[in-house]
Every structure is written in structure tokens, then in C-alpha cells.
Amino acid sequence: MKMRSFGVATSWLAASVAAAALIAVPTAKAQEDxxxxxxxxxxxxxxxxxxxxxxxxxxxxxxxxxxxxxxxxxxxxxxxxxxxxxxxxxxxxxxxxxxxxxxxxxxxxxxxxxxxxxxxxxxxxxEVPALAVRADSGWESLSDMVEAVKSGETKLKMGASGQGSFTDLTAKALFQELGIEDKVVYVPYGDGKAPVELLAGRVDAAIQWPGQFIPHVQSGDLKMLCVTGSERVEVIDDVPTCAEAGAGDLDITMWRGxxxxxxxxxxxxxxxxxxxxxxxxxxxxxxxxxxxxxxxxxxxxxxxxxxxxxxxxxxxxxxxxxx
The missing domain is CATH 3.40.190.150 (Bordetella uptake gene, domain 1)
Structure with a gap:
């Protein structure tokens, strides 16, 4: 009885190993191809x-x-x-x-x-986020914007592509560093809509990727005040880092992969x-x-x-x- 049981187990094991081998060969071939x-x-x-x-x-x-x-x-x-x-x-x-x-x-x-x-x-x-405003805002630098916000009675309307998004967190970190976080109200908009909202006057400022702003900067409609990384962005090297512009040691960069x-x-x-x-x-x-x-x-x-x-x-x- 014991021998018969052992024989059944052995046969089952052999069949399992054979089946596994049959599965493994096509799987390995699929990975190779x-x-x-x-x-x-x-x-x-x-x-x-x-x-x-x-x-x-x-x-x-x-x-x-x-x-x-x-x-x-x-x-x-x-x-x-x-x-x-x-x-x-x-x-x-x-x-x-x-x-x-x-x-x-x-x-x-x-x-x-x-x-x-x-x-x-x-x-x-x-990618390094950039802070942009309308060219006719009267703000030529980050310090101009901060001074206006601190002295004004109304809050800065800040465009936000989504609560908790990377650019949203970047904006909050920047305004906290500048000491004006309590004078900012966030206005939501869809992905890629920052320039449209700025140009329409629905927001006063927006933080997004430079590529969204560059055509409108070249047309003279928008102005980038700073970028949030530790180094300037090569394609817009005339735009200072936010740290250079007075935002402490702010250094925020996004990787994509x-x-x-x-x-x-x-x-x-x-x-x-x-x-x-x-x-x-x-x-x-x-x-x-x-x-x-x-x-x-x-x-x-x-x-x-x-x-x-x-x-x-x-x-x-x-x-x-x-x-």
C-alpha cells in the first residue's frame, strides 16, 4: 500500500515537472522574442x-x-x-x-x-516648473509680485492643475518659502490650460512646465518670473531660479521616465x-x-x-x- 502510494506521488510529481517545463519553454521564448x-x-x-x-x-x-x-x-x-x-x-x-x-x-x-x-x-x-504671469501685470520680477501680494487687500489667484499634483505642491512650497501662502487662493483648471487661463485673466499666476509658456512669452503676452530648480533652464537661461529671485533655497525638479x-x-x-x-x-x-x-x-x-x-x-x- 505504501509502495503504491509512493508510486502515485512519483507519477504525479513527474507529470507536474513535465508540465512546468512545457510552460517554462514558451514563456522564456516569449521573453526572448x-x-x-x-x-x-x-x-x-x-x-x-x-x-x-x-x-x-x-x-x-x-x-x-x-x-x-x-x-x-x-x-x-x-x-x-x-x-x-x-x-x-x-x-x-x-x-x-x-x-x-x-x-x-x-x-x-x-x-x-x-x-x-x-x-x-x-x-x-x-523638467523644472516655471512661474508665469501676464506681461501686462506690471510684475517684472518675483519680488515685484511678492510685494504687491503682501500690500494688496485681495488674494493672489493662482492657477492649479489639480489638488495634490506636482505643480500644485510646487506652488505651495514656493509661496510658503516666500511667506505669502495665506494670501493665495487656488483656482483649478485642466491639464495644459495654464496659458489660456492666464491670458483670459481668470488667474494672476500659474506654475507649469516652461514648454507651455514659451510661445506666449515669445509673443509678448506672458512673462516667466522664475524656475524652481537649483539651476537655470538652458532654453530660457534669462529666467532666474526662484532661489536667485529671493525664494530661499527652493529646489524642485520633476523627473519623467x-x-x-x-x-x-x-x-x-x-x-x-x-x-x-x-x-x-x-x-x-x-x-x-x-x-x-x-x-x-x-x-x-x-x-x-x-x-x-x-x-x-x-x-x-x-x-x-x-x-
Whole structure:
């Protein structure tokens, strides 16, 4: 009886091993041949984030030999897009054009998962927010605006692309640094609408990516007072940093990159990483960076993962302290 039982168990084990081997071979082959169908890239925001993401998807398509299809899933400070990608299979066919928003969203309670729910693929660009006002506002510098706000009876109407968004947090950190946070009222608008709202007079100031403001600055309708990073942005190097303009040691920069659901095979991540690297080295992306005001700053998956973890700690501490 014992021998018969052992024989059944042995047969079952052998069958299981054989079945596992049959499954493993096609899985390994699928990873080796990746991609064999289109890859979907979720884009979380409008404006320059969408423009850059669409160009990146096109450039990566040429490297991968399969279409990389950009799909806009905006809303909730990135929560809608992150949630979608998080729910997909970890096979490399669903990726997200991500940013620091993964940490700000999680630590504000908008996401039930943090950055560890994704495999980093590569950082591609960095962007520095800019503060802009109408050219006819009479404010030639940041100090002009601060002085007017402090002495005025009405509050500064500040455009906000969404509560808890990266630019919203940047604005609040800037005004706290300037000591005028109690004299600011936030007026919500949709992604990419900052110039429209400024030009229409519905808001007095807005913080967004330089690429949204540059055409209107060139036409003489808007003026950028400062950028929030520690260094000036090359394409608008006549615009001072906010720290240079009197905002203490403010230094806020957004990175953008690619990530896939946790558990995506390493071989697949590496193929996506190399396609992103080739795109970052292309003349097309370099030309776009000069026009839109972002900087190409490639990091491979390992370096990018370390950066995300480090930034997550900083963002968590900032939000905890109320900054």
C-alpha cells in the first residue's frame, strides 16, 4: 500500500515537472522574442508631458519593431493611469510614462500602492516648473509680485492643475518659502490650460512646465518670473531660479521616465530600457527638448530605481511636515 502510494506521488510529481517545463519553454521564448505585439504606454498628464510621451513612444516603436501606442489616462494626479497599469499583466505590454507623482499620489492617500508596485525601466527627462504671469501685470520680477501680494487687500489667484499634483505642491512650497501662502487662493483648471487661463485673466499666476509658456512669452503676452530648480533652464537661461529671485533655497525638479508592473521579467525590462536609451540619444528628442524646455537625462533601470526610492523619502517627509 505504501509502495503504491509512493508510486502515485512519483507519477504525479513527474507529470507536474513535465508540465512546468512545457510552460517554462514558451514563456522564456516569449521573453526572448519580446515584443511580438504592440506595447501600450499610459500617459498620465496633458501638456508637455503628453507631447514628450507621444514622441518617445514613436521613437521607441522604431527600435522595438512593434508600435508603442500612447494612451492618455489623466486624472487624480496620475492615480487613474497608475491604477490601470498596475492592474495589467507584468509582461511588458503595458508601461507607464511616470514621474515623481507616484510618490506624491501615494503619500497623499490617492493611491493604495507605492512605487514598489512597479519595475523601473529608465528615466528619460527632467523638467523644472516655471512661474508665469501676464506681461501686462506690471510684475517684472518675483519680488515685484511678492510685494504687491503682501500690500494688496485681495488674494493672489493662482492657477492649479489639480489638488495634490506636482505643480500644485510646487506652488505651495514656493509661496510658503516666500511667506505669502495665506494670501493665495487656488483656482483649478485642466491639464495644459495654464496659458489660456492666464491670458483670459481668470488667474494672476500659474506654475507649469516652461514648454507651455514659451510661445506666449515669445509673443509678448506672458512673462516667466522664475524656475524652481537649483539651476537655470538652458532654453530660457534669462529666467532666474526662484532661489536667485529671493525664494530661499527652493529646489524642485520633476523627473519623467518609464515603469512596468512589478514582476515584469528582467529581459523584457532591459529591452524596453535600451529602446528608451536609443530614443534619448536621438536628434528628434534633442530638438524637442530645445523647443519645449525640458532636459534629456537618461538613467538605466537600476539607477532610476535608486532615485525613485530616494525621492519617495523626501516627498513623504515634505508632505508629513506640511511643506
Amino acid at each position: 519580446f515584443p511580438t505585439k504592440p506595447v501600450e504606454m499610459t500617459i498620465l498628464f496633458g501638456g508637455t508631458a503628453q507631447t514628450i510621451g507621444q514622441l518617445l513612444a514613436d521613437l521607441m516603436s522604431k527600435e522595438l519593431g512593434q508600435p508603442v501606442v500612447p494612451v492618455s489616462r489623466t486624472g487624480g494626479g496620475g492615480a487613474i493611469g497608475y491604477s490601470h497599469v498596475h492592474s495589467t499583466r507584468p509582461d511588458g505590454y503595458n508601461i507607464v510614462w511616470n514621474s515623481n507623482s507616484i510618490s506624491s499620489g501615494y503619500h497623499q492617500g490617492n493611491l493604495p500602492f507605492n512605487y514598489e508596485a512597479f519595475e523601473p525601466i529608465a528615466r528619460v527627462t527632467v 518609464l515603469a512596468a508592473p512589478e514582476g515584469t521579467p528582467q529581459e523584457v525590462v532591459e529591452k524596453l530600457q535600451e529602446a528608451a536609451r536609443k530614443a534619448a540619444e536621438s536628434d528628434q528628442l534633442k530638438d524637442a527638448s530645445g523647443k519645449l524646455g525640458f532636459e534629456i537625462s537618461f538613467m538605466d533601470a537600476q539607477e532610476f530605481g535608486e532615485l525613485i526610492a530616494k525621492d519617495d523619502e523626501v516627498i513623504a517627509e515634505l508632505l508629513k511636515s506640511g511643506n
